[in-house]
Amino acid sequence: MGLLTGDALFSLAIAVTIFMLLVDLMHRRQRWAACYPPGPVALPLLGNLLQINLHNIPYSFYKFRCRFGDVFSLQLAWNPVVVFNGLVAVREVLVNHSEDTADRPPVPINEHLGFGPRSQGLILAHYGPAWHEQQRFSVSTLRHFGLGKKSLEQWVTEEASCLCTAFATWNGCPFSPKELLNRAVCNVIASLIYAHRFEYDDSLLGTILDLLDRSTNQGLELIPQVLNAFPVLLRIPGATDRVLLAQKAFLALIDELVAEHRATFDLSQPPRDLTDAFLGEMEKAKGNPESSFNDENLRLVVADLFAAGMVSTSTTLDWALKLMILHPDVQCRVQQEIDEVMGQGRYPEMGDQAHMPFTNAVIHEVQRFGDILPVNFPHVASRDIEVQGFLISKGTGLVVNLSSVLKDATIWEKPFHFYPEHFLNTEGQFVKHEAFMPFSAGRRACLGEPLARMELFLFFTCLLQRFSFSVPEGQPLPSDHGVFGFLNTAFIYQLCAVSC
Numbered sequence: 001m002g003l004l005t006g007d008a009l010f011s012l013a014i015a016v017t018i019f020m021l022l023v024d025l026m027h028r029r030q031r032w033a034a035c036y037p038p039g040p041v042a043l044p045l046l047g048n049l050l051q052i053n054l055h056n057i058p059y060s061f062y063k064f065r066c067r068f069g070d071v072f073s074l075q076l077a078w079n080p081v082v083v084f085n086g087l088v089a090v091r092e093v094l095v096n097h098s099e100d101t102a103d104r105p106p107v108p109i110n111e112h113l114g115f116g117p118r119s120q121g122l123i124l125a126h127y128g129p130a131w132h133e134q135q136r137f138s139v140s141t142l143r144h145f146g147l148g149k150k151s152l153e154q155w156v157t158e159e160a161s162c163l164c165t166a167f168a169t170w171n172g173c174p175f176s177p178k179e180l181l182n183r184a185v186c187n188v189i190a191s192l193i194y195a196h197r198f199e200y201d202d203s204l205l206g207t208i209l210d211l212l213d214r215s216t217n218q219g220l221e222l223i224p225q226v227l228n229a230f231p232v233l234l235r236i237p238g239a240t241d242r243v244l245l246a247q248k249a250f251l252a253l254i255d256e257l258v259a260e261h262r263a264t265f266d267l268s269q270p271p272r273d274l275t276d277a278f279l280g281e282m283e284k285a286k287g288n289p290e291s292s293f294n295d296e297n298l299r300l301v302v303a304d305l306f307a308a309g310m311v312s313t314s315t316t317l318d319w320a321l322k323l324m325i326l327h328p329d330v331q332c333r334v335q336q337e338i339d340e341v342m343g344q345g346r347y348p349e350m351g352d353q354a355h356m357p358f359t360n361a362v363i364h365e366v367q368r369f370g371d372i373l374p375v376n377f378p379h380v381a382s383r384d385i386e387v388q389g390f391l392i393s394k395g396t397g398l399v400v401n402l403s404s405v406l407k408d409a410t411i412w413e414k415p416f417h418f419y420p421e422h423f424l425n426t427e428g429q430f431v432k433h434e435a436f437m438p439f440s441a442g443r444r445a446c447l448g449e450p451l452a453r454m455e456l457f458l459f460f461t462c463l464l465q466r467f468s469f470s471v472p473e474g475q476p477l478p479s480d481h482g483v484f485g486f487l488n489t490a491f492i493y494q495l496c497a498v499s500c
Contacts, residue, residue, distance in 0.1 A: 107228055134297070439452070
């Protein structure tokens with residue numbers, strides 16, 4: 001077959017370009033409908049990808065919201081997406097249409113991480129029988145191993161005591177608390193999933209935390225976004241070799257932990273942890289090709305629970321300590337309440353929370369102000385729906401801007417300031433707002449919310465009972481702004497922890 005001439009190559013290029021433009025127009029045709037949400041003009045093929053700052057998505061959404069309102073549309077390559085802002089629109093899409101908006105959009109690159117029809121984990125799984133099966137299993141198993149019970153509370157309190165001991169070794173000298181907080185919170189979820197507690201200097205624990213940190217941010221990089229937008233590129237040999245390396249390494253580490261666990265698994269004995277319970281379900285499901293209890297899903301469920309159970313809680317605690325050194329008056333009021341309710345004679349208990357309205361308000365305000373998950377995991381409409389008068393067709397991607405609710409100026413008195421009084425009435429009693437939804441809402445709300453609330457209260461009060469925290473002498477006050485990646489994390493800072 002001879003080589004194409006220059007004219008033939010030019011004609012072929014023109015034909016391919018016209019074909020791609022026609023395909024692009026077909027994918028965005030719903031934007032021409034009268035009741036489809038407005039949005040910025042999209043470029044051919046790329047859509048609005050270049051108009052979104054991947055390093056500060058909430059700010060990009062804020063600018064779009066100012067131009068187009070609480071419900072606006074975007075085109076991400078060929079994928080139509082609608083973004084929801086403000087309490088009314090967010091509740092309507094997540095709660096009023098909870099069954100129709102609980103599904104997840106396909107993520108093509110996830111096939112290279114082992115995702116399949118019956119192995120999708122929990123967080124990114126399609127809303128169907130497999131997800132329902134794993135959701136029920138995870139909730140019931142976590143309850144069996146102590147969630148909501150005194151046994152787990154004692155477990156968390158013991159870990160908080162270990163954390164306080166680690167803080168005390170600094171003898172009041174400046175240090176960054178983030179790594180120690182990560183290790184303490186990781187131990188709680190590791191105990192539930194793997195029946196194992198790591199010493200804080202354990203190299204394996206350090207590897208787990210490093211891979212978790214890298215993998216939670218790697219998916220936001222440009223190349224994975226392009227591969228998801230144009231999945232045809234995944235057919236290029238080697239296209240994914242250098243993509244999602246941290247996620248692959250983390251799953252490989254999970255495989256090693258599970259293999260080690262499987263070697264000592266005894267079906268005749270009560271399960272030691274969630275991994276044992278999953279292995280037991282796998283034995284029951286042998287011969288059932290429809291079951292989601294399989295080797296591939298075990299690694300994904302464990303990975304999801306590790307990530308969800310560790311990263312968000314430790315990040316919130318990091319925000320909490322930073323805000324205490326920035327607001328010593330608030331810290332002092334919390335410590336006064338601790339002294340009044342439990343003094344120094346015993347560790348805090350969950351039963352104390354009802355008698356500590358100010359401390360409870362502070363923890364909630366840390367979550368609101370820290371805003372650690374400003375943009376929810378994407379959803380997809382499983383059928384045609386109407387939200388705020390806009391018609392959104394089946395298959396459209398749905399993005400919920402939780403930050404727009406937690407920082408809504410029409411609801412919160414001081415939305416961009418740390419102000420615990422947001423959660424107190426005029427009599428000083430704790431009140432919880434409908435707009436407080438750091439764990440999202442609806443069918444896909446965070447299943448670990450009860451564990452997170454327990455950890456936040458017990459770790460925070462144990463630390464404030466034992467130490468007074470301050471900015472190191474000679475250092476400037478740290479910024480109260482966050483750093484957006486997958487999560488909104490606090491800028492790295494140091495503090496001094498002086499025993500009370």
